[in-house]
Amino acid sequence: MKIASNSIKRGLAIGAIALAAASLSQGSALSQETTQINLISAPFGTGSYVMGSALEEISKKSDIGVTITHSESPGFVFNIKKLDNEPELKTNTIVGSGGGVQGLAKAGVEPFDKKYPGFKLIANYNLNSSWLATLDKNIKTIEDLKGKKVAVGRRAQINWAIQPVAILRDGWGLSDKDVNIQYVGTKESVDALLDGTADAAIVGGYIDPVSDRMMLSPQTIEFLASGRNPHHLDWGADMVTKAREAGVSMANVTIPAGVDPTITEPMAGFADSVAWMVAPEFPEEVAYKVTKLILDNIEKFGEYQATGKLMSPKGMIYGWDPEDIHPGALRAYREAGLID
The missing domain is CATH 3.40.190.10 (Periplasmic binding protein-like II)
Structure with a gap:
């Protein structure tokens, strides 16, 4: 009986230590919620x-x-x-x-x-950046879009529609009467360019302006892989600034040459966070x-x-x-x- 009693005491002591440790652990956890x-x-x-x-x-x-x-x-x-x-x-x-x-x-x-x-x-x-591309050799600058159809993203898309249209209107001064804006969607816009129902379309991707690294968006990659020879239109740094000063937030960036073989020169563009x-x-x-x-x-x-x-x-x-x-x-x- 004495041995049993000592075993019980040792068991109670171990249990008390375990309980104290658990309590201490819980208190520590609570202190680091x-x-x-x-x-x-x-x-x-x-x-x-x-x-x-x-x-x-x-x-x-x-x-x-x-x-x-x-x-x-x-x-x-x-x-x-x-x-x-x-x-x-x-x-x-x-x-x-x-x-x-x-x-x-x-x-x-x-x-x-x-x-x-x-x-x-x-x-x-x-940081998202987009610009306009065309397959028409006669369209060399944004000004050449007068009287043309331009396909962009859907109306509520900031980077693919609202900001580009703001640069056209507030930067370049092209009104709805000058350019026929078609709000169709990102993939749909390049599809329209490829099938000839649009004269220019929105393309772009994601950029780190600090390192000049860029990754093209999926629909842009698909478009450029079509084997066509597009011309990419420079927004113009001053025109981006004008659009920003008119009330549409965006930052000036440079689209690096070589992000695609068809982009042979750096382009003035915009980026949105x-x-x-x-x-x-x-x-x-x-x-x-x-x-x-x-x-x-x-x-x-x-x-x-x-x-x-x-x-x-x-x-x-x-x-x-x-x-x-x-x-x-x-x-x-x-x-x-x-x-x-």
């Missing part, structure tokens, strides 16, 4: 959706104390309206957005029904941690999406002024020496 953040991006299958999923997975493998849960959305316009309708989301939600759509929202112009407050930048994850953004109410410390997470893991995004290989630290803030960046993110960029 993870902040849960939502991310709504864009429709399933888009590049923005894939990049959002990448950020979620990278956050879950990190130990920064912030976990991101990603879900799809109908698109960037929807994201702005959703946070306006559900203000409680402003403190815990990152959204897919960009400079172009932000400018339209703040101005309250189509596709928006009123003026919406602006978001603050966390980081660009893509495709970015993760937050409301001003978003917590500063969380914004700081998320931005640091992206900076520290920037090389990993290329493992999820080809365009992720174009990400660069300086590219994450390209086209934005410091006042457009969330204070928490700004602190991370200043620590990294990217902003004075």
Whole structure:
């Protein structure tokens, strides 16, 4: 009985130690609670959706104390309206957005029904650039499009329709009477050029203006692989600037020669940010941690999406002024020496 009694005592002692360890572990876990953040991006299958999923997975493998849960959305316009309708989301939600759509929202112009407050930048994850191509040898500049049919993306597409049309109108001064704009879609636009129902069509891709690296969009690659010999039209740096000053947000960039064999000279173009953004109410410390997470893991995004290989630290803030960046993110960029 004495041996049994001692065994019981030893068992109780071990149990007490285990219980104390578990309690200590639980207390430690509680002291390092993870902040849960939502991310709504864009429709399933888009590049923005894939990049959002990448950020979620990278956050879950990190130990920064912030976990991101990603879900799809109908698109960037929807994201702005959703946070306006559900203000409680402003403190815990990152959204897919960009400079172009932000400018339209703040101005309250189509596709928006009123003026919406602006978001603050966390980081660009893509920069989209597009221009016009033609198969007509007589069309050498944008001015030669007078009286011609120009196929672009759908009306609500910022990069593939709204911004290019703004350069035509506000930059080059070409009205609806001068140019017949056809809003058909990105793939449909190059199809129209190939079958002769359009004289020029929108093409383009994704660019890192810091390194001059570029990746063409799928429909552009398909078009250029058709064996035809297109001529690419230079937007003109001054015309891009005019369109921006008229109210449509975009940045000047140079399309590098050689991104395709048919692009033999650098072209003046524009770029629009495709970015993760937050409301001003978003917590500063969380914004700081998320931005640091992206900076520290920037090389990993290329493992999820080809365009992720174009990400660069300086590219994450390209086209934005410091006042457009969330204070928490700004602190991370200043620590990294990217902003004075």
